[in-house]
Amino acid sequence: MDELCIVQISDTHVCPPGQLLKNKFDSNHALERAINQLNIEEYKIDCLLLSGDMVERGTQEEYSHLKQILKRLNQNIPVLFCLGNHDDMESFFQVFPNYFPDLLKESSAVILSCSDKESGLNYCIDFHVAKLIVLDSSIKETGWGEVSKSTLDWLEKILSDSATDTNILALHHPPVPSLSQVMDTIALKNPEDLEDLLLSYRNVRLIVCGHVHRTIFSSFAGIQVAFCPSVVFQYPIYMTGDRKTPTNEQPGFHVHKYVKEIGWSTHLRLIA
Numbered sequence: 001m002d003e004l005c006i007v008q009i010s011d012t013h014v015c016p017p018g019q020l021l022k023n024k025f026d027s028n029h030a031l032e033r034a035i036n037q038l039n040i041e042e043y044k045i046d047c048l049l050l051s052g053d054m055v056e057r058g059t060q061e062e063y064s065h066l067k068q069i070l071k072r073l074n075q076n077i078p079v080l081f082c083l084g085n086h087d088d089m090e091s092f093f094q095v096f097p098n099y100f101p102d103l104l105k106e107s108s109a110v111i112l113s114c115s116d117k118e119s120g121l122n123y124c125i126d127f128h129v130a131k132l133i134v135l136d137s138s139i140k141e142t143g144w145g146e147v148s149k150s151t152l153d154w155l156e157k158i159l160s161d162s163a164t165d166t167n168i169l170a171l172h173h174p175p176v177p178s179l180s181q182v183m184d185t186i187a188l189k190n191p192e193d194l195e196d197l198l199l200s201y202r203n204v205r206l207i208v209c210g211h212v213h214r215t216i217f218s219s220f221a222g223i224q225v226a227f228c229p230s231v232v233f234q235y236p237i238y239m240t241g242d243r244k245t246p247t248n249e250q251p252g253f254h255v256h257k258y259v260k261e262i263g264w265s266t267h268l269r270l271i272a
C-alpha cells in the first residue's frame with residue numbers, strides 16, 4: 001500500500017431520534033447526508049474517522065442512535081472514533097465495546113495498538129505507509145481539553161518506535177488557537193507538552209482536529225494542521241464576547257490523502 005485515504009467527519013452532535021440540536025439543527029439528518037455522500041464517492045476510502053463531539057450530551061441513547069445511523073455507511077469502510085468534549089467515555093464504551101472495527105482487526109495490512117483505558121481512548125493504527133495516531137483530549141464535564149501525562153508517555157513510545165516519518169495525529173481539540181475568542185477559551189490547555197514531543201521526533205506530518213466547527217489550516221511544531229468543519233453547522237471566523245452564533249455556511253468534511261511522491265494533502269468536501 002503506497003497510498004492512504006482517511007475521511008474525517010467532525011462534530012456530528014448526534015441527538016436522540018427525533019430531537020434537534022439546540023432545538024434548531026437536525027444533526028442526525030446532517031450525518032445521514034454526509035454518509036449518503038460518502039457512499040457515492042468514487043475513490044477508495046481506507047477509513048472514516050469521527051473526530052469528536054460525536055453526540056451532544058454523551059448519553060447511551062445518543063450513541064445507540066449514532067450506531068444506527070452508521071449502519072447506512074458502505075460496510076467496506078471501517079469507522080474509527082475520537083472523543084471530544086461532548087462525548088462520554090463510559091457511555092461510548094457501553095455502546096461500542098469493540099471500537100476497533102472488525103474490518104481492521106481482520107486485515108493483515110494494519111497493526112493496532114492502544115493505551116490502557118485509564119488514559120482515555122488513545123490508539124494507533126499502523127497502515128505501514130503511515131501511522132494514524134488518535135489521542136483523547138477530552139476531560140470529563142469540561143469544554144476545554146488536555147493531553148494527559150499518561151497519554152503523552154504512551155505517545156512518546158509510539159513516536160520513538162515509528163519507522164515511518166509520515167504519521168498523522170488526530171485529536172479533537174486543536175493544538176493551535178483558532179483566533180475565535182469564544183472557542184479559544186475552551187482550547188487545549190497544554191499544547192506546549194505536545195509540541196516538545198513532536199519536535200523531538202519530527203515524524204508526524206499532519207495533525208487533524210475538530211472542535212471549532214470551521215475549516216482552518218494552520219501549523220504547529222512545523223506540522224500542517226487541518227481543522228475539520230462540522231457536518232452540522234459552522235461558527236464564524238471571529239467570535240468575541242461569550243456568544244456562539246452559528247453561521248449559515250455549508251457543512252462539509254475533510255479527505256486526507258497520502259501519496260508517497262507528494263505526502264499528505266487535505267481536501268475540503270462540501271456537502272450539497
Ligand SMILES: [Fe+2]
Nearest residue numbers: 011053211213
Ligand atoms: Fe462540537
